[in-house]
Amino acid sequence: MKTSSKSELRKQQILTAAEKVFAKKGFQEATISDVGREAGLSEATIYEYFSSKEELLFSIPGETAKKTREDLKHILRHVRGAANKIRSIIYGYLWFYETHPDYASVSLLILKQNRKFLETQAYKDVKKLSGLLTEVLQEGKNKGEFSQEIDVYLVRSCILGTIEHNVIRRILLGKPQNLTDLTDPLTDLVLNGILKKPPLETMDFHVTVKPATQKKPAGPKKNKR
Amino acid sequence: MKTSSKSELRKQQILTAAEKVFAKKGFQEATISDVGREAGLSEATIYEYFSSKEELLFSIPGETAKKTREDLKHILRHVRGAANKIRSIIYGYLWFYETHPDYASVSLLILKQNRKFLETQAYKDVKKLSGLLTEVLQEGKNKGEFSQEIDVYLVRSCILGTIEHNVIRRILLGKPQNLTDLTDPLTDLVLNGILKKPPLETMDFHVTVKPATQKKPAGPKKNKR
Amino acid sequence: MKTSSKSELRKQQILTAAEKVFAKKGFQEATISDVGREAGLSEATIYEYFSSKEELLFSIPGETAKKTREDLKHILRHVRGAANKIRSIIYGYLWFYETHPDYASVSLLILKQNRKFLETQAYKDVKKLSGLLTEVLQEGKNKGEFSQEIDVYLVRSCILGTIEHNVIRRILLGKPQNLTDLTDPLTDLVLNGILKKPPLETMDFHVTVKPATQKKPAGPKKNKR
Amino acid sequence: MKTSSKSELRKQQILTAAEKVFAKKGFQEATISDVGREAGLSEATIYEYFSSKEELLFSIPGETAKKTREDLKHILRHVRGAANKIRSIIYGYLWFYETHPDYASVSLLILKQNRKFLETQAYKDVKKLSGLLTEVLQEGKNKGEFSQEIDVYLVRSCILGTIEHNVIRRILLGKPQNLTDLTDPLTDLVLNGILKKPPLETMDFHVTVKPATQKKPAGPKKNKR
DNA sequence: AATGAATGAGGGTTCATTCAT
DNA sequence: CATGAATGAACCCTCATTCAT
Structure with a gap:
């Protein structure tokens, strides 16, 4: 599914190490030497796969x-x-x-x-x-x-x-x-939102019913008024 | 109101310069020399007022x-x-x-x-x-x-x-x-919030009234059904 | 006439590449990688034929x-x-x-x-x-x-x-x-040399001849004597 | 006569050291550290006066x-x-x-x-x-x-x-x-030049004299003719 | 024979920081 | 108070070189 050449695996290994090191120490404070140590590789090897410290950083997000x-x-x-x-x-x-x-x-x-x-x-x-x-x-x-x-x-x-x-x-x-x-x-x-909602359930309708006469539905009033 | 000794003024002058420089170049990328140049002072003078680059940074927020x-x-x-x-x-x-x-x-x-x-x-x-x-x-x-x-x-x-x-x-x-x-x-x-509010004004109530009986409006409903 | 074993040919191939690369970039500035690229070979292969970069350089004159x-x-x-x-x-x-x-x-x-x-x-x-x-x-x-x-x-x-x-x-x-x-x-x-030569053709000889006697013109004297 | 500010003197001191070191070890082989040691200064100080090793080299001829x-x-x-x-x-x-x-x-x-x-x-x-x-x-x-x-x-x-x-x-x-x-x-x-010059002093003239007739001096012939 | 992969070793360069003046 | 001058300490990066495959 994914190209997992040896080289690709190494790259991943380095990226994982770099992610960990950068996360812990910050970018400027972390050294390539730190990353190498974390990855179990020499500094020079890091540079075989990434041309600069910054490129290494920018490669972490990847896909x-x-x-x-x-x-x-x-x-x-x-x-x-x-x-x-x-x-x-x-x-x-x-x-x-x-x-x-x-x-x-x-x-x-x-x-x-x-x-x-x-x-x-x-x-x-x-x-x-x-x-x-x-x-x-x-x-x-x-x-x-x-x-x-x-x-x-x-x-x-x-x-x-x-x-x-x-x-x-x-x-x-x-x-x-x-x-x-x-x-x-x-x-x-x-x-x-955070506003207390006009609690529909507490609306009171007072309906008076008079037998044998006309009726109208009580239209509710607008909020904004 | 504010202690405006000469020393205090100089500090402010440096802080303003530092703020500008750090904002533009970032902390690590900015040098004390940059700050000095911006403030019109020598690097050594910066150190007369702030013991380290980091202290200078942390002093920017001040009050x-x-x-x-x-x-x-x-x-x-x-x-x-x-x-x-x-x-x-x-x-x-x-x-x-x-x-x-x-x-x-x-x-x-x-x-x-x-x-x-x-x-x-x-x-x-x-x-x-x-x-x-x-x-x-x-x-x-x-x-x-x-x-x-x-x-x-x-x-x-x-x-x-x-x-x-x-x-x-x-x-x-x-x-x-x-x-x-x-x-x-x-x-x-x-x-x-962002939800469309149930437009109260368009609610329709259909009330059927039958003469000669008694009923009560239905008790409020919970939102979370 | 010349030993042209396969190995010898490869050596020549590398030397030709090295000559070209060194000529263009200088010795220090050129890398073994450059030479390899020019020769179409890997760096390691160069080292199969020459023990060091300097030996490679010194081998260029050859015969x-x-x-x-x-x-x-x-x-x-x-x-x-x-x-x-x-x-x-x-x-x-x-x-x-x-x-x-x-x-x-x-x-x-x-x-x-x-x-x-x-x-x-x-x-x-x-x-x-x-x-x-x-x-x-x-x-x-x-x-x-x-x-x-x-x-x-x-x-x-x-x-x-x-x-x-x-x-x-x-x-x-x-x-x-x-x-x-x-x-x-x-x-x-x-x-x-660059000096203008004394134009021999303009030398004038004035010879006076007196009959009935014998003389010889005096030969010019050598400088160094 | 010559601007001999302290800074100018330091520069001269460094240049003299660099000239000596480069002369002895060659440019690539010599290190800034070598130059510093020769001048009795730290590497960093060299860089206070010359922005790079190459600039240092090119500054040696000066005037x-x-x-x-x-x-x-x-x-x-x-x-x-x-x-x-x-x-x-x-x-x-x-x-x-x-x-x-x-x-x-x-x-x-x-x-x-x-x-x-x-x-x-x-x-x-x-x-x-x-x-x-x-x-x-x-x-x-x-x-x-x-x-x-x-x-x-x-x-x-x-x-x-x-x-x-x-x-x-x-x-x-x-x-x-x-x-x-x-x-x-x-x-x-x-x-x-190196050619043996036609030694004027050894020129032989063979003069034949006939009594009572006209004579000509034998003029030497031009080279180019 | 050929090389991919790894690295030791080293150098140039930068700067925050110090201190005598 | 201000600073010119000096540097220690690091770090990034390069590359010649090696070796297992």
């Missing part, structure tokens, strides 16, 4: 975003309703970051703030991945499931921003302990 | 968060309702980042991912500033203005995460052009 | 000087007079450098300034080749064709120095365009 | 050629006759190389074969210095002191080539022991 997108698309095919799809996507992101903490560190703490990374293919893949969210939001808006007033880009940034904010907190402060637990609260928050 | 908190508190005193206070806080953050782009870069791209920064006083001030948001959220929850089900910490992370996500995009990609314009859409999003 | 000497000797056998032999030798050198520019580069720009090269057999061959010139000069001196006052070593260095100086100019600056064209001017220069 | 040219011009002003001027120039070169052996090594063994050096100001100065020789040759030709048939560029290359060839031999092989001793033999060689 990750692309594959994650495929996986997500596959899952979404079986999910009904934009709201549920949002939930699935949020879960997808959180689950991924939770199960790939080193990748999360590299991605959110190192690559995210690197201007040169913006020019790599991997970044384009990341953008395309987030495009999935935009599509679902647009779909929900088009189909009337979501309000017509939402700005899909803002909502997307809200969802991703919240996720990333929490993942970073997790990385640096250790809390929240569990990321995927945020799925429902975050989804509900985005879907419903 | 910023503390003062911003005071300003915000002052403003909030005149704002009624938790929802409006949220709006004011969101505006406060956006306005600050918009008018202090260099500070935004240093804060969000450099300090935010630095583990050692977590141990500084400045970081505590930042946390305390975000505490204001927590308080307002809790207040809204307590007073019944916000839903009882919200997790104030999640909501806070949502608001801050969204803001930061957009500020970083602004810094790196140049868009959105205008940050403060996000105030209302973001506030509304957080308050109301 | 060149020896063969050139044989060729020259053969030619000189048919040339009459030391002066004409000098001309032939000068032509031989110039023609060789002109038709072997890569060899010229390696020889004059790289090997010429390498102290270790002085200890190789190839260097001894080069010296022996230049010995031919010495012999001819000495011969011309002995036979009275050349002045008794010349220092054959100086004259040799003059001829070779001029040739090499021009070849190097050719390599680095592209001029003179044509090397063999220098043969006659250089030969004449060395043979005749 | 040497320019000054040498001035000196030579000054001397030539008091020398009569192109031939004597040639002698002075040859002596000037030889004397300079003899008294500056390290410079000779760097100049003739390292810089002479470096393509990038051709683009430096120092190289232009060297060319201008050799231009002096061309001028003198041309002058001698114009004034009829030298043959009309000489190619001044070839003669120049002959003089310089011979000098450099001998200086290099001196550097690498230790002989000739004394360079300036070459002045006269080389000058004479270039002026007179």
Whole structure:
């Protein structure tokens, strides 16, 4: 399925080591020597596979975003309703970051703030991945499931921003302990907002019925008034 | 009001230069020599005022968060309702980042991912500033203005995460052009969510009345069926 | 005539590649990898035939000087007079450098300034080749064709120095365009010098003859006596 | 007379050390650390004054050629006759190389074969210095002191080539022991060539005298006719 | 015979930092 | 108070060379 030449395996081995080392020490603080030690290889060997420290860094994402997108698309095919799809996507992101903490560190703490990374293919893949969210939001808006007033880009940034904010907190402060637990609260928050809803169930209808006379249905009043 | 000894002025001069330089080149890529050049001082002079490059970095926030908190508190005193206070806080953050782009870069791209920064006083001030948001959220929850089900910490992370996500995009990609314009859409999003609200005004009640009997309106239904 | 085992051919292939690469990039700047690429072989294969990069360099001259000497000797056998032999030798050198520019580069720009090269057999061959010139000069001196006052070593260095100086100019600056064209001017220069010759044909003799006696014109005196 | 700021002195100190080290070990083989050790300074200090190893190398010639040219011009002003001027120039070169052996090594063994050096100001100065020789040759030709048939560029290359060839031999092989001793033999060689001159003093005139008749002096025949 | 793969060894270069003046 | 001058300490990167296959 995947080209697993010996060379390709070595590359993966190095990338895994680099991910771990960069996640732990940061990019500048980590040395190629560190990566070599972690990978059980000499520095020179690293350079046989990656032409520079920076290229090594930029190679870590690889096809990750692309594959994650495929996986997500596959899952979404079986999910009904934009709201549920949002939930699935949020879960997808959180689950991924939770199960790939080193990748999360590299991605959110190192690559995210690197201007040169913006020019790599991997970044384009990341953008395309987030495009999935935009599509679902647009779909929900088009189909009337979501309000017509939402700005899909803002909502997307809200969802991703919240996720990333929490993942970073997790990385640096250790809390929240569990990321995927945020799925429902975050989804509900985005879907419903935080305002106390006018509790439909407490509406009182006072109906007086007079026998043998005309009747009218009581039209409820608008909120905004 | 503020100690403006000559020494203090020089410190400020250096900090301003450092902020600018770090914002432009990043921390590792910037050199003390760069800062010196920007400040019109020699490198050695920088070291007269700051013991290390890192200390210089960590000194940039200074009292910023503390003062911003005071300003915000002052403003909030005149704002009624938790929802409006949220709006004011969101505006406060956006306005600050918009008018202090260099500070935004240093804060969000450099300090935010630095583990050692977590141990500084400045970081505590930042946390305390975000505490204001927590308080307002809790207040809204307590007073019944916000839903009882919200997790104030999640909501806070949502608001801050969204803001930061957009500020970083602004810094790196140049868009959105205008940050403060996000105030209302973001506030509304957080308050109301994105679901299309059941338009109360179009609800139809079909009431059939039969003379000579007694009935009562059906008791309220739960949302979560 | 020449051992052309398969191994020998491969060696030649590598040497030709090395000559080309070293000529173009210089010794230090050229890598074994470059040579391998030029030869269409792997680096390891180079090392099957030459034990080190330096040995490879020192192997480039090979039998060149020896063969050139044989060729020259053969030619000189048919040339009459030391002066004409000098001309032939000068032509031989110039023609060789002109038709072997890569060899010229390696020889004059790289090997010429390498102290270790002085200890190789190839260097001894080069010296022996230049010995031919010495012999001819000495011969011309002995036979009275050349002045008794010349220092054959100086004259040799003059001829070779001029040739090499021009070849190097050719390599680095592209001029003179044509090397063999220098043969006659250089030969004449060395043979005749640059001074304007006292034009014998304008000498006036005034002879007075008196009948009935016998005298002889007094022969001019030698300078050195 | 010369700007001898402290910084300028340091630069000179480093250049002197570099000249010595490069002369001894060659450019590639010498390390900045070697130069530092020779100068009694740290490697980092070298880099305070020269931005790279190559710049250090290219800085060694400095104003040497320019000054040498001035000196030579000054001397030539008091020398009569192109031939004597040639002698002075040859002596000037030889004397300079003899008294500056390290410079000779760097100049003739390292810089002479470096393509990038051709683009430096120092190289232009060297060319201008050799231009002096061309001028003198041309002058001698114009004034009829030298043959009309000489190619001044070839003669120049002959003089310089011979000098450099001998200086290099001196550097690498230790002989000739004394360079300036070459002045006269080389000058004479270039002026007179090596051919045995038709010794005017040995010319035989055979005069047959017939009494009482007309007579003619037997004029020698022109060579070229 | 040929080479893919690995690396030891080393050097150029950068800078944060120090200190005498 | 300010700084010119100096450097220790690292690190990235290169490449000639080796060796198992």
